[in-house]
Amino acid sequence: xxxxxxxxxxxxxxxxxxxxxxxxxxxxxxxxxxxxxxxxxxxxxxxxxxxxxxxxxxxxxxxxxxxxxxxxxxxxxxxxxxxxxxxxxxxxxxxxxxxxxxxxxxxxxxxxxxxxxxxxxxxxxxxxxxxxxxxxxxxxxxxxxxxxxxxxxxxxxxxxxxxxxxxxxxxxxxxxxxxxxxxxxxxxxxxxxxxxxxxxxxxxxxxxxxxxxxxxxxxxxxxxxxxxx
Amino acid sequence: xxxxxxxxxxxxxxxxxxxxxxxxxxxxxxxxxxxxxxxxxxxxxxxxxxxxxxxxxxxxxxxxxxxxxxxxxxxxxxxxxxxxxxxxxxxxxxxxxxxxxxxxxxxxxxxxxxxxxxxxxxxxxxxxxxxxxxxxxxxxxxxxxxxxxxxxxxxxxxxxxxxxxxxxxxxxxxxxxxxxxxxxxxxxxxxxxxxxxxxxxxxxxxxxxxxxxxxxxxxxxxxxxxxxx
DNA sequence: TCAAAAGTGTTTGCAGTACACCCATGT
DNA sequence: ACATGGGTGTACTGCAAACACTTTTGA
Numbered sequence: 001x002x003x004x005x006x007x008x009x010x011x012x013x014x015x016x017x018x019x020x021x022x023x024x025x026x027x028x029x030x031x032x033x034x035x036x037x038x039x040x041x042x043x044x045x046x047x048x049x050x051x052x053x054x055x056x057x058x059x060x061x062x063x064x065x066x067x068x069x070x071x072x073x074x075x076x077x078x079x080x081x082x083x084x085x086x087x088x089x090x091x092x093x094x095x096x097x098x099x100x101x102x103x104x105x106x107x108x109x110x111x112x113x114x115x116x117x118x119x120x121x122x123x124x125x126x127x128x129x130x131x132x133x134x135x136x137x138x139x140x141x142x143x144x145x146x147x148x149x150x151x152x153x154x155x156x157x158x159x160x161x162x163x164x165x166x167x168x169x170x171x172x173x174x175x176x177x178x179x180x181x182x183x184x185x186x187x188x189x190x191x192x193x194x195x196x197x198x199x200x201x202x203x204x205x206x207x208x209x210x211x212x213x214x215x216x217x218x219x220x221x222x223x224x225x226x227x228x229x
Numbered sequence: 230x231x232x233x234x235x236x237x238x239x240x241x242x243x244x245x246x247x248x249x250x251x252x253x254x255x256x257x258x259x260x261x262x263x264x265x266x267x268x269x270x271x272x273x274x275x276x277x278x279x280x281x282x283x284x285x286x287x288x289x290x291x292x293x294x295x296x297x298x299x300x301x302x303x304x305x306x307x308x309x310x311x312x313x314x315x316x317x318x319x320x321x322x323x324x325x326x327x328x329x330x331x332x333x334x335x336x337x338x339x340x341x342x343x344x345x346x347x348x349x350x351x352x353x354x355x356x357x358x359x360x361x362x363x364x365x366x367x368x369x370x371x372x373x374x375x376x377x378x379x380x381x382x383x384x385x386x387x388x389x390x391x392x393x394x395x396x397x398x399x400x401x402x403x404x405x406x407x408x409x410x411x412x413x414x415x416x417x418x419x420x421x422x423x424x425x426x427x428x429x430x431x432x433x434x435x436x437x438x439x440x441x442x443x444x445x446x447x448x449x450x451x452x453x454x455x456x457x458x
Numbered sequence: 459t460c461a462a463a464a465g466t467g468t469t470t471g472c473a474g475t476a477c478a479c480c481c482a483t484g485t
Numbered sequence: 486a487c488a489t490g491g492g493t494g495t496a497c498t499g500c501a502a503a504c505a506c507t508t509t510t511g512a
Binding site: 202 | 474476482483484485
């Protein structure tokens with residue numbers, strides 16, 4: 001079926017910047033394009049928005065189709081609209097960014113799904129379209145959010161140690177943090193529940209495991225509290 | 230000329246939340262709809278995006294056409310995509326928010342332009358479409374931005390007193406601020422240049438006038454500084 | 459001379475920062 | 486026994502918060 005309109009309309013896509021955390025580095029999930037334009041180049045997962053779905057739905061659908069990921073933290077980032085960002089025709093793209101826990105991306109790495117691959121944000125290949133701009137914007141946003149909202153946990157497995165969390169902050173923000181001060185502050189918010197388990201690895205003392213307490217977080221949020229660092 | 234596509238496409242609009250500051254209150258500019266749907270109701274200024282313009286251009290064009298405003302602070306807010314937000318057909322709207330100085334909105338109030346009118350954010354009439362959601366989102370964003378970026382000046386005339394600025398912060402954030410602490414902090418950033426003029430009004434001591442120094446701001450920004458409150 | 463807003467410093471407490479050593483484990 | 490990261494407390498400093506009176510003007 002063909003569709004006819006009075007005035008020309010831009011096509012609408014969503015593109016997703018999926019962040020993960022592994023090997024003490026912030027990672028981004030890219031897919032290799034199988035078709036022209038930019039065939040063979042790396043790009044952000046994404047695709048056209050259907051006329052009967054919201055943008056959030058489109059983003060989740062595309063992620064599932066192209067990378068097998070689902071149920072992750074997802075938030076709208078910005079809408080990109082340079083007139084020539086797509087060489088074929090006018091395409092406006094609503095960008096999203098997503099955060100995944102390592103459990104999931106392990107699963108992902110072993111499945112197929114087009115040709116998805118994780119890249120450290122420190123070594124990103126040339127990207128199709130204006131995806132480098134989108135990625136830069138997403139990084140900026142992630143850094144901002146991490147400081148004043150407790151979303152770091154979305155990048156860690158459900159059980160994690162304070163050192164894991166600190167490494168994450170250091171990697172994303174690109175700073176070094178004092179161990180004692182970091183722990184003092186994080187624990188002061190009372191958002192982390194110590195578990196009865198420890199994490200053992202290597203020849204040293206085992207580390208206390210924690211999990212994030214989302215219920216407590218919602219309570220605090222309603223009282224208007226201010227998370228930082 | 231008709232335009233035909235393989236798949237149905239959503240229509241794309243921009244909607245603008247224009248903030249002003251007057252009578253010690255935060256104001257929003259609304260226009261009365263002259264056509265169905267929602268004929269006779271108040272709505273945010275906005276309209277369809279043309280296929281050869283960016284979203285920013287579309288937003289500025291619509292603002293000029295519908296309200297006569299130009300050269301104002303304008304920033305993309307969020308893209309709204311509920312499937313039924315427009316009863317006619319699928320319309321996705323990219324929302325912007327804008328800040329205007331009183332000099333301009335005085336001019337505006339006396340011109341015609343459809344039927345634009347300022348409303349205090351404390352007394353907003355029923356709005357067309359999902360514009361109430363958009364406005365709520367814009368307010369939230371404005372409150373957030375005001376705290377950690379020096380954009381308050383965009384809502385004041387080029388020359389203003391510290392009391393004006395304080396009133397603005399109090400109105401937007403909905404808090405009372407200590408006069409001495411406020412002045413101390415604002416001046417500490419060294420972003421305000423004292424002028425050789427004073428503002429006289431009423432039976433009391435005249436107030437020092439200041440202007441914002443954008444050059445200095447850019448310099449500080451590059452050095453990575455942190456504005457707050 | 460009165461009313462009304464402008465302008466100005468000091469004290470206090472808390473939160474951020476800096477900093478060094480012992481602990482538990484695997485090899 | 487040694488190497489490795491886990492875990493802990495204190496002193497200092499600087500910024501935020503609280504707070505009251507004098508100044509200048511117009512009526």
